[in-house]
Amino acid sequence: MKLKSIFTGLSGRLAGGLAGLAVGAMIAFAPAQAAEEEGGTPHYPIEHPKHVHWSFGGPFGHWDIGQLQRGLKVYKEVCSACHSLNLVAFRNLEELGYSEEQVKAFASEYTVTDGPNAEGEMFERAAVPADRFPAPFPNEEAAAYANNGAAPPDFSLLAKARAPERGFPWFIFDVFTLYAENGPDYIYSLLTGYGDAPEGAGVPEGSHYNPYFVGGPTLAMAPPLSDEIVTYDDGSPETVDQYARDIAAFMMWAAEPSLVERKSLGFKVMAALLLLAILFYLSKKAVWSALYNENSSSGGRAAPAMAAVGSAPRAGVDFIDDIELIDGIGATIAKRMKSKGVNSLAKIAAMSVAELDKLGETINAKSRPVREEWQVQARELIAGKPPRAAIDRAKVEKLLGKKF
Numbered sequence: 286m287k288l289k290s291i292f293t294g295l296s297g298r299l300a301g302g303l304a305g306l307a308v309g310a311m312i313a314f315a316p317a318q319a320a321e322e323e324g325g326t327p328h329y330p331i332e333h334p335k336h337v338h339w340s341f342g343g344p345f346g347h348w349d350i351g352q353l354q355r356g357l358k359v360y361k362e363v364c365s366a367c368h369s370l371n372l373v374a375f376r377n378l379e380e381l382g383y384s385e386e387q388v389k390a391f392a393s394e395y396t397v398t399d400g401p402n403a404e405g406e407m408f409e410r411a412a413v414p415a416d417r418f419p420a421p422f423p424n425e426e427a428a429a430y431a432n433n434g435a436a437p438p439d440f441s442l443l444a445k446a447r448a449p450e451r452g453f454p455w456f457i458f459d460v461f462t463l464y465a466e467n468g469p470d471y472i473y474s475l476l477t478g479y480g481d482a483p484e485g486a487g488v489p490e491g492s493h494y495n496p497y498f499v500g501g502p503t504l505a506m507a508p509p510l511s512d513e514i515v516t517y518d519d520g521s522p523e524t525v526d527q528y529a530r531d532i533a534a535f536m537m538w539a540a541e542p543s544l545v546e547r548k549s550l551g552f553k554v555m556a557a558l559l560l561l562a563i564l565f566y567l568s569k570k571a572v573w574s575a576l577y578n579e580n581s582s583s584g585g586r587a588a589p590a591m592a593a594v595g596s597a598p599r600a601g602v603d604f605i606d607d608i609e610l611i612d613g614i615g616a617t618i619a620k621r622m623k624s625k626g627v628n629s630l631a632k633i634a635a636m637s638v639a640e641l642d643k644l645g646e647t648i649n650a651k652s653r654p655v656r657e658e659w660q661v662q663a664r665e666l667i668a669g670k671p672p673r674a675a676i677d678r679a680k681v682e683k684l685l686g687k688k689f
């Protein structure tokens with residue numbers, strides 16, 4: 286399932302990228318503000334997310350447990366006043382290095398609604414590790430009502446849902462560098478990106494200018510962070526910048542706890558496939574090298590049907606390079622063949638079927654080269670096998686001084 290979505294995502298991106306290549310290349314270099322100045326539809330976000338270095342980035346990344354713990358603290362003390370975290374259960378926090386006891390104690394600080402009881406009533410009780418984080422608002426309407434009409438989105442998947450496309454050519458590099466941090470980059474940039482609106486940009490009552498927001502120039506969330514708003518006990522700086530990094534990392538973990546495993550598995554698979562490809566290439570080269578070496582002298586491609594592996598002359602194999610040893614080639618034909626330049630067994634061994642046929646015609650021995658297996662015979666002789674005809678065999682035995 287996961288693999289499939291990776292592949293469809295990949296092919297979709299590649300196809301889209303190629304199709305949009307020509308158009309994209311032209312638009313990509315036009316400044317984003319140009320459209321606005323001409324009164325066209327403005328393009329958001331106005332600023333691309335900043336590129337942050339994450340401990341979990343790249344194929345060899347890992348979660349920084351201390352950072353995730355700090356992120357949890359920022360969530361608990363600041364963001365959870367407005368944002369829910371519906372899909373994360375307290376027991377998941379054990380992955381952040383907390384013991385079962387610590388998780389139990391953490392959960393018991395929250396109250397959840399349970400029920401109905403035997404009387405049909407809903408009741409409240411202290412949370413246990415199996416419970417999920419309770420939401421700050423009973424429903425979306427209440428959440429929107431309390432926040433100028435815009436409901437704060439749930440955090441569970443936000444780091445994956447807000448992953449602005451990086452466009453050509455970045456998405457091609459991203460496939461290889463396993464870049465999957467658009468989400469935390471975006472969240473960090475948004476949290477640190479509040480600023481004064483440029484002249485003339487109308488900022489409606491209750492909204493706040495932020496050029497990193499994907500939905501428009503302003504959003505309903507006031508800057509939630511300020512320096513020293515959360516106390517860290519590990520000595521990390523208590524600054525907006527550090528808080529933003531930590532909460533973004535925590536949100537990435539919440540959205541994809543298996544991110545690190547997925548990327549390291551993906552990397553291993555890619556490495557294994559690459560190794561396999563190299564092995565295949567080398568063995569292909571080894572298997573075919575004998576034939577290609579012969580071919581380079583004749584210039585033609587060997588006939589595939591007769592391309593038996595191991596037909597090339599091998600070191601240490603004695604044979605007599607006389608084409609008359611082939612059964613079917615006598616003195617007359619041998620003379621005609623030599624006049625066409627075919628004067629060695631290796632040349633016959635390396636010819637293609639078409640070349641053999643053509644040779645047969647020009648020396649007035651139509652179809653005989655293939656029918657009488659001249660090429661197979663040439664290869665056998667090169668491999669040190671005895672000639673087929675008894676008289677030739679005797680001749681070779683005498684010349685080489687050995688018995689077959």
Ligand code: HEC
Pocket residue numbers: 359360363364365366367368432435436437438443447472475476498499500503504505506507509510532
């Ligand atoms: C006082 C309530 C409140 C608090 C506290 C708060 N937010 Fe928000 N947040 C909102 C609202 C409302 C929105 C919706 C904004 C909109 O759509 O205009 C929002 C939206 C967001 C978004 C989504 C932006 C997008 O692309 O749609 C992110 C990310 C976010 N908040 C992060 C945080 C983080 C991190 C914290 C804690 C440090 C935090 N918020 C604290 C009210 C809050």
